[in-house]
Amino acid sequence: MNSRPSILIIGAGFTGCALAHDLSLRGVNVTVLERGEIASGTSGRTHGLLHSGARYCVTDPEAAIECITESRILSQIAAQCIEYNGGLFVALNDQDLAYSAAFEQGAQATGIPIERLSPQQALQREPNLNPNLLAAYTVPDGTFDPLRLALAFAATARQNGAVFLTHHEVQALHADGQGRITKLTAWNRHTGQQQTFTADLIISATGAWAGQIAAMVGASTVVKPTPGIMVAYNQRLVHHAINRLCPPDDGDILIPQRRMVVIGTTSFEVENPDYIPITAEQTEQMQRAAEALVPAIANTQRRGVYMSARPLIVSGSSGRSLSRTFKCYDHEALDGLPGLITITGGKATTCRIMAEKTADLACQKLGLSAPCRTKDVPLRSYRLYYS
Amino acid sequence: MPTLWKITLEILRQRQNQPPHVELFELEVDPDENVLDCIERVWAFHDRSLTFRHACHHSTCGACGMRVNGVEKLTCITPVREVTHPNGVLRVEPLRNFPVLSDLVVDVSGFFQRMEQTQLSSIAPLSQAKLPFEPNPPTIWQGQRLIDCIECGLCVSACPAANTSTSYFGPAVLAAAQHVYRQTNNPTVMQLVNCADGLWRCHSAYECSAVCPSNVDPAWRIMDMRRATVAHSLRNIFKRPNQKVAP
Ligand SMILES: Cc1cc2nc3c(=O)[nH]c(=O)nc-3n(C[C@H](O)[C@H](O)[C@H](O)COP(=O)(O)OP(=O)(O)OC[C@H]3O[C@@H](n4cnc5c(N)ncnc54)[C@H](O)[C@@H]3O)c2cc1C
Ligand code: SF4
Ligand code: FES
Numbered sequence: 001m002n003s004r005p006s007i008l009i010i011g012a013g014f015t016g017c018a019l020a021h022d023l024s025l026r027g028v029n030v031t032v033l034e035r036g037e038i039a040s041g042t043s044g045r046t047h048g049l050l051h052s053g054a055r056y057c058v059t060d061p062e063a064a065i066e067c068i069t070e071s072r073i074l075s076q077i078a079a080q081c082i083e084y085n086g087g088l089f090v091a092l093n094d095q096d097l098a099y100s101a102a103f104e105q106g107a108q109a110t111g112i113p114i115e116r117l118s119p120q121q122a123l124q125r126e127p128n129l130n131p132n133l134l135a136a137y138t139v140p141d142g143t144f145d146p147l148r149l150a151l152a153f154a155a156t157a158r159q160n161g162a163v164f165l166t167h168h169e170v171q172a173l174h175a176d177g178q179g180r181i182t183k184l185t186a187w188n189r190h191t192g193q194q195q196t197f198t199a200d201l202i203i204s205a206t207g208a209w210a211g212q213i214a215a216m217v218g219a220s221t222v223v224k225p226t227p228g229i230m231v232a233y234n235q236r237l238v239h240h241a242i243n244r245l246c247p248p249d250d251g252d253i254l255i256p257q258r259r260m261v262v263i264g265t266t267s268f269e270v271e272n273p274d275y276i277p278i279t280a281e282q283t284e285q286m287q288r289a290a291e292a293l294v295p296a297i298a299n300t301q302r303r304g305v306y307m308s309a310r311p312l313i314v315s316g317s318s319g320r321s322l323s324r325t326f327k328c329y330d331h332e333a334l335d336g337l338p339g340l341i342t343i344t345g346g347k348a349t350t351c352r353i354m355a356e357k358t359a360d361l362a363c364q365k366l367g368l369s370a371p372c373r374t375k376d377v378p379l380r381s382y383r384l385y386y387s
Numbered sequence: 388m389p390t391l392w393k394i395t396l397e398i399l400r401q402r403q404n405q406p407p408h409v410e411l412f413e414l415e416v417d418p419d420e421n422v423l424d425c426i427e428r429v430w431a432f433h434d435r436s437l438t439f440r441h442a443c444h445h446s447t448c449g450a451c452g453m454r455v456n457g458v459e460k461l462t463c464i465t466p467v468r469e470v471t472h473p474n475g476v477l478r479v480e481p482l483r484n485f486p487v488l489s490d491l492v493v494d495v496s497g498f499f500q501r502m503e504q505t506q507l508s509s510i511a512p513l514s515q516a517k518l519p520f521e522p523n524p525p526t527i528w529q530g531q532r533l534i535d536c537i538e539c540g541l542c543v544s545a546c547p548a549a550n551t552s553t554s555y556f557g558p559a560v561l562a563a564a565q566h567v568y569r570q571t572n573n574p575t576v577m578q579l580v581n582c583a584d585g586l587w588r589c590h591s592a593y594e595c596s597a598v599c600p601s602n603v604d605p606a607w608r609i610m611d612m613r614r615a616t617v618a619h620s621l622r623n624i625f626k627r628p629n630q631k632v633a634p
Binding site for chain 2: 036037038039040043044045048079080081082083084085124125127143145146147148150167169189190191192230232236239256257258259260262274275278280303304305306381382383384385386387
């Protein structure tokens with residue numbers, strides 16, 4: 001089967017794993033190189049909200065439509081790692097309440113089913129909510145297990161022939177005689193040895209690190225690492241994802257996960273996302289915002305605090321917008337560097353569509369006409385990644 | 388600013404297929420920082436060759452299990468102050484009873500394959516996700532959640548029986564079988580663990596439940612599965628004469 005086109009993917013977060021799955025289904029020979037473990041970058045450390053899109057239905061309808069469509073698909077194909085219990089948007093003061101008209105309109109315009117609850121109805125569903133709430137809306141949010149979601153994509157890709165090389169750090173990209181980027185050098189961190197790999201195309205799915213990979217060949221820098229903090233508490237105080245009814249803000253979401261609740265998140269910029277220190281101020285700020293929604297947080301023990309960096313698209317950067325929320329950089333068109341593509345931005349919730357759009361572009365470049373099938377293919381058990 | 392502690396991180400290191408050695412890293416840490424943060428910091432600023440497993444950093448993925456000063460810990464939720472003192476030592480080693488791929492990375496593939504054989508679903512209705520002797524959630528709380536076992540392997544590392552036999556299924560797999568059996572009554576999963584390398588290899592050391600970071604109580608589940616298996620066999624003994632008459 002030497003005639004099958006080959007693609008190297010750098011990075012095994014949600015994007016790289018979903019892309020490996022998509023391309024393997026289309027008959028491409030896929031090898032994924034990841035410098036750590038699966039999902040050891042941003043993906044593992046995500047908040048874990050399967051976004052219904054309601055969070056964005058007023059400020060960014062296009063993102064909202066993408067989320068409602070994709071969260072429904074994921075709840076079907078990846079049900080094995082999703083708590084699909086719905087969410088609530090909660091109004092705590094008059095200002096929140098004043099947002100409800102825009103919220104109702106936005107939800108309707110983007111096709112997100114919501115239902116208004118009285119304070120009594122909301123408290124009946126979630127007795128730990130702030131008893132002074134003024135109103136609430138149900139939304140179809142969910143919660144996912146981050147590692148298992150990534151593993152489920154990777155497991156299915158592996159069953160279809162993709163190869164995953166974890167603990168392999170890409171250190172250099174190389175051009176062939178015609179100036180095509182077709183080769184890379186990776187450092188096998190298990191053995192300490194370097195190895196080169198070649199393929200027809202190289203796709204960087206390195207999230208907040210995409211700028212570092214692009215810089216290896218002088219390609220345009222594209223993302224700004226934008227971290228946020230999350231705090232986990234060791235009691236499952238709620239069973240719905242609890243959102244504040246207001247424009248998106250710091251610390252306004254509380255999600256259940258296993259026996260925990262996890263609150264998040266903030267947003268600020270850093271240069272290097274390799275290690276992001278956690279500050280007590282941010283943790284406190286986060287906790288205060290969450291206490292307003294669920295006062296019992298104040299008496300619940302903290303279990304973990306963590307931080308990760310969004311790959312925020314630098315606005316005005318000249319990549320091809322496959323959507324308002326994520327971007328694909330065709331470095332052939334951008335920098336005269338054929339062979340290299342970068343996919344970055346987006347959300348966990350939208351990783352499947354990110355993969356679909358990127359695989360479409362890759363297949364077009366390789367002259368392959370295979371259509372995307374990932375909408376309808378249920379993911380195999382995440383444990384089969386280790387088969 | 389918190390008062391920082393000077394500590395010595397002693398990491399048991401090893402390249403693939405080479406003998407292990409200990410390497411020391413002197414660090415200044417916030418005692419409320421978790422052990423995994425210290426390890427990630429060593430990788431980020433001191434030695435890029437250090438390998439370790441991690442993903443979620445909040446005890447939901449199960450990847451970061453290691454031995455810390457001789458005890459199995461989920462390092463992402465283990466604050467430094469719980470396991471050492473100012474000017475103290477933190478010795479970090481890979482989990483036992485798993486093959487080591489390099490440094491702190493163990494090969495979990497055999498473990499996951501056995502977990503898969505039990506067909507344990509990682510999602511369950513709230514009433515079935517907890518231990519049977521815990522109170523039921525209020526009826527208003529319907530819905531489902533991710534189950535407690537995060538497949539971290541701490542119990543396997545701590546288990547003295549797993550230490551003497553590589554073919555032993557280990558506590559997590561037996562606990563998973565119990566969980567599936569109590570949900571489904573399916574005899575296939577009972578057959579899977581009703582063997583010398585399964586339920587009957589455990590010699591009730593209870594180390595598994597002592598180190599489990601996630602309320603699974605594998606020791607209780609193994610005992611419960613033994614009870615169920617014995618009861619099932621007894622029922623079959625008494626059924627046998629009838630079965631002979633039946634055709
Ligand atoms: C604080 C925060 C909260 C979030 N919450 C949510 C949420 O609730 N719901 C939601 O849907 N989305 C959420 N997101 C967004 C989502 O987590 C990210 O969009 C997603 O994880 C990005 O995945 P990725 O695969 O593109 O990047 P990553 O997961 O970062 O993957 C990139 C991979 O590349 C690897 N890599 C880097 N350099 C190299 C190299 N040289 N060689 C080999 N490999 C390399 C890294 O190790 C990493 O694993 C959140 C993001 C943040 C920051
Ligand atoms: S039973 Fe507990 S210790 Fe064992 S793998 Fe599951 S969560 Fe980890
Ligand atoms: S990193 Fe996920 S459990 Fe510790």
